[in-house]
Amino acid sequence: MNEEQFILGLKEHGIELSDKQQEQFRQYFELLVEWNEKMNLTAITDAPSVYLKHFYDSITAAFYVDLNGLKTICDVGAGAGFPSIPLKICFPELHVTIVDSLNKRIGFLEHLASMLQLENVHFVHARAEDFGQNPKYREKFDIVTARAVARLSVLAELCVPLVKKGGIFISMKGAAAGDELADAKKALSVLGAVIKEEHSFTLPIENSERSIFVFDKEKNTPKKYPRKPGVPNKSPI
Ligand SMILES: C[S@@+](CC[C@H](N)C(=O)[O-])C[C@H]1O[C@@H](n2cnc3c(N)ncnc32)[C@H](O)[C@@H]1O
Numbered sequence: 001m002n003e004e005q006f007i008l009g010l011k012e013h014g015i016e017l018s019d020k021q022q023e024q025f026r027q028y029f030e031l032l033v034e035w036n037e038k039m040n041l042t043a044i045t046d047a048p049s050v051y052l053k054h055f056y057d058s059i060t061a062a063f064y065v066d067l068n069g070l071k072t073i074c075d076v077g078a079g080a081g082f083p084s085i086p087l088k089i090c091f092p093e094l095h096v097t098i099v100d101s102l103n104k105r106i107g108f109l110e111h112l113a114s115m116l117q118l119e120n121v122h123f124v125h126a127r128a129e130d131f132g133q134n135p136k137y138r139e140k141f142d143i144v145t146a147r148a149v150a151r152l153s154v155l156a157e158l159c160v161p162l163v164k165k166g167g168i169f170i171s172m173k174g175a176a177a178g179d180e181l182a183d184a185k186k187a188l189s190v191l192g193a194v195i196k197e198e199h200s201f202t203l204p205i206e207n208s209e210r211s212i213f214v215f216d217k218e219k220n221t222p223k224k225y226p227r228k229p230g231v232p233n234k235s236p237i
Pocket residue numbers: 076077078079080081082083099100101102105126127128129146147148149158
């Protein structure tokens with residue numbers, strides 16, 4: 001996907017990028033490639049793939065969820081900033097918090113945010129298991145999202161405790177995510193979330209399959225979740 005196709009593809013979904021936003025995506029691409037030479041940020045480095053599989057793919061969440069206005073969003077395990085930084089570029093009013101357990105990635109994101117002059121972005125070096133027990137963050141976000149971090153049954157324990165009651169959790173997955181939803185049924189119910197929407201679609205050009213699940217947080221999460229670092233992965237709810 002070249003830059004022109006990217007801009008047109010978003011426009012088809014009602015997202016029009018200004019010159020400034022287009023330039024921010026260009027700078028993002030350049031910094032990603034530059035820093036990737038020093039540290040492992042992404043296996044994808046050619047421009048058409050970055051625009052399709054990182055930038056466009058991240059923004060697909062906004063095709064299904066209204067991100068306009070002042071909303072707080074937490075991105076769990078954002079790595080090099082996906083999906084929240086492309087979303088922040090498109091929807092500048094968002095207040096973004098990123099939590100990642102790898103400090104060097106947080107270092108990249110801090111530099112990126114300053115170069116792109118992004119406001120209201122906040123980076124935390126922590127395990128999501130600890131972060132979700134911190135009263136400053138627990139059940140505080142309108143939206144919590146994650147892409148390519150863990151199986152849904154595990155991911156739900158990392159993300160749902162951060163969502164405020166009445167908020168949503170967006171899980172962005174590749175193909176065949178239906179099994180994961182069935183496996184995560186108990187975890188979601190224990191944590192206080194229910195499935196609201198399930199979207200399956202293919203990315204343009206390469207036709208790779210994607211799924212986006214949107215969950216409503218209907219009840220507060222019991223205090224014991226998330227459990228200690230590593231436990232959700234070792235023994236999912
Ligand atoms: C495969 S990368 C995906 C990055 C990004 N979301 C994307 O889609 O490109 C997974 C990221 O999650 C982070 N991560 C994994 N487990 C975590 C946890 N328990 N708490 C916080 N971050 C975690 C890793 O450090 C890594 O940056």
